[in-house]
């Protein structure tokens with residue numbers, strides 16, 4: 146068992162300050178590996194494939210950071226975390242980055258003392274029920290038993306939603322998605338609720354996905370993003386700009402297919418700065434100038450990562466929706482590279 150499991154809240158708070166004082170970039174370089182916290186398994190977002198290699202939309206963030214910082218997208222130690230253990234893992238220094246469909250909230254930022262480095266998936270909480278129940282709206286769920294992952298915003302939103310609508314529910318607390326699936330399928334809970342993207346990923350893994358419906362209500366805002374410890378701003382900057390590089394690369398049409406060619410220089414100065422053939426952006430974050438190129442080459446731009454892992458052509462089948470580029474009516478908007 147890892148040491149952090151035994152740490153009480155007070156010790157964790159103490160460690161936060163200590164860990165934050167250390168330079169994470171130096172630690173990662175000295176170790177030669179990025180310790181990246183992910184889920185215990187959610188197909189499309191983070192799960193080991195048949196060869197035991199971690200794949201997914203969140204995994205891609207870890208790999209892009211490793212590529213930028215260490216020159217190798219494979220230099221990642223994936224650390225599975227649950228809704229409950231993820232924050233201790235980050236605060237204690239067991240992981241350098243948490244990329245685990247984690248919602249950016251006030252208290253996680255200020256009270257737990259983390260910094261969200263951006264949003265890689267704009268989501269909201271939804272409900273899934275067996276079709277056979279004949280339910281068409283979440284407001285019809287009075288008295289239902291609900292499978293719910295502990296330590297999540299899901300748990301809190303659920304309580305708010307039922308309270309606002311003056312209906313009651315019986316929670317069936319679970320710790321991981323893997324634990325929830327059989328319970329839900331066996332009917333131990335009538336309803337499964339989590340982020341809509343998580344519902345889609347969970348349903349896609351069922352033998353008969355068509356037997357389950359996702360109800361129309363989206364009851365919350367869940368801006369999901371990677372996070373680091375508060376206080377190590379240099380490390381925060383690096384990870385934030387890696388994510389921005391993936392988003393900007395899609396905007397400017399830099400893809401895994403053309404990145405080599407574009408790295409020879411283009412007539413667009415912004416592209417050249419991202420790829421490091423113009424300007425000295427690397428030096429400003431303690432890296433060489435090809436950091437952005439390596440980050441993008443690791444798994445492609447944001448749009449490629451989305452399409453490959455969770456897009457409409459995958460079993461998860463998510464549309465871009467809010468996660469389209471700002472030019473296409475979505476919320477993705479990387480600040481300027483200059």
Ligand SMILES: N[C@@H](CCC(=O)N[C@@H](CS)C(=O)NCC(=O)O)C(=O)O
Pocket residue numbers: 183184185186187226227228245246247248294296297298299320321322323339340342343344367369
């Ligand atoms: N976004 C919410 C919920 C995140 C969450 O834990 N989602 C579940 C359900 S999709 C999950 O990722 N489970 C994967 C696992 O069990 O490791 C939060 O940050 O609290």
